[in-house]
Amino acid sequence: MTEANTEPLIVKNEGPIGVLQLHRPKVLNALNPELMSKLAAAAEAFDEDPEIRCILILGSERAFAAGADIADMAPRSVADMKQRDQFRDWDRLRRIRTPMVAGVSGFALGGGCELAMLCDLAVAADNAKFGQPEVSIGVIPGAGGTQRLARSVGRAMAMDMCLTGRMLDANEALRIGLVSRVLPSEGFEQAMMTVGGEIAKQAPLAVQLAKEAVEAAYETPLEGGIMAERNLFFSCFGTDDQKEGMQAFLEKRKPEWRNR
Numbered sequence: 001m002t003e004a005n006t007e008p009l010i011v012k013n014e015g016p017i018g019v020l021q022l023h024r025p026k027v028l029n030a031l032n033p034e035l036m037s038k039l040a041a042a043a044e045a046f047d048e049d050p051e052i053r054c055i056l057i058l059g060s061e062r063a064f065a066a067g068a069d070i071a072d073m074a075p076r077s078v079a080d081m082k083q084r085d086q087f088r089d090w091d092r093l094r095r096i097r098t099p100m101v102a103g104v105s106g107f108a109l110g111g112g113c114e115l116a117m118l119c120d121l122a123v124a125a126d127n128a129k130f131g132q133p134e135v136s137i138g139v140i141p142g143a144g145g146t147q148r149l150a151r152s153v154g155r156a157m158a159m160d161m162c163l164t165g166r167m168l169d170a171n172e173a174l175r176i177g178l179v180s181r182v183l184p185s186e187g188f189e190q191a192m193m194t195v196g197g198e199i200a201k202q203a204p205l206a207v208q209l210a211k212e213a214v215e216a217a218y219e220t221p222l223e224g225g226i227m228a229e230r231n232l233f234f235s236c237f238g239t240d241d242q243k244e245g246m247q248a249f250l251e252k253r254k255p256e257w258r259n260r
């Protein structure tokens with residue numbers, strides 16, 4: 001394991017799993033521009049590294065992230081907000097090809113909930129709390145919350161969360177499909193490494209193509225999505241790993257991925 005331990009982000013990797021741990025403990029990992037810029041840069045560095053097969057984004061036990069940094073935003077004008085273009089870093093994260101998994105323990109509020117939704121999947125610890133409380137401080141979600149909630153959990157829950165700002169516990173988040181699993185908070189970080197390992201051991205190119213295909217469901221009508229999936233499926237047959245994966249199955253052995 002290598003680890004660079006500096007505020008506001010701890011970057012480490014354990015074999016093929018790259019870990020990005022939000023680390024602003026005094027403000028419950030509130031997302032300020034410095035943290036977002038470091039997060040995007042570290043995710044891009046992992047994305048360039050062929051040894052990294054899965055990126056985990058974690059917070060602390062108490063908070064994944066309690067939202068954008070309110071102290072940083074409070075005095076700003078429209079012009080300030082536009083000029084700073086904070087969303088550039090969110091857009092960089094959106095372009096990461098390596099699967100990104102959010103491990104949410106504690107609060108995931110506002111931008112924290114949006115960051116979890118930007119990941120390809122989110123797993124909750126049993127103490128997790130999700131919400132879009134922006135209306136309680138005079139704004140609305142700005143990092144994709146209204147759009148991703150409406151697409152992933154539907155209009156009714158998106159409206160409920162964004163208009164009331166109420167918090168959901170881990171089981172409600174699971175029930176509405178905001179997260180894919182709930183795990184015990186004790187030993188959560190280690191359990192997240194196991195989840196990352198489930199992805200990291202699969203054929204890397206196939207995993208990236210699967211991610212691309214599922215993403216297409218958000219961007220295209222069904223017919224276009226089916227065609228996108230079909231073309232991505234065909235392109236698997238141009239990879240060494242398809243030959244290796246199928247041959248290994250037939251020979252009853254474990255595949256050795258070449259990532260090409």
Ligand code: CO8
Pocket residue numbers: 026027028030031066067068069070071086107109110111112133134137140141142143
């Ligand atoms: N920003 C800055 N500081 C924060 C934030 C935050 N979002 N959340 C908590 N803190 C700070 C508190 O001010 C406090 O600091 P101090 O110890 O100096 O007083 C410390 O963290 C601990 O917090 P609390 O004492 O409040 O802890 P509690 O356990 O009592 O409450 C809560 C925890 C419920 C999480 C509470 O802190 C809270 O409500 N936080 C704010 C949640 C919120 O409104 N989030 C939405 C922010 S807006 C947003 O995210 C918009 C995103 C869109 C764009 C993103 C890119 C720009």
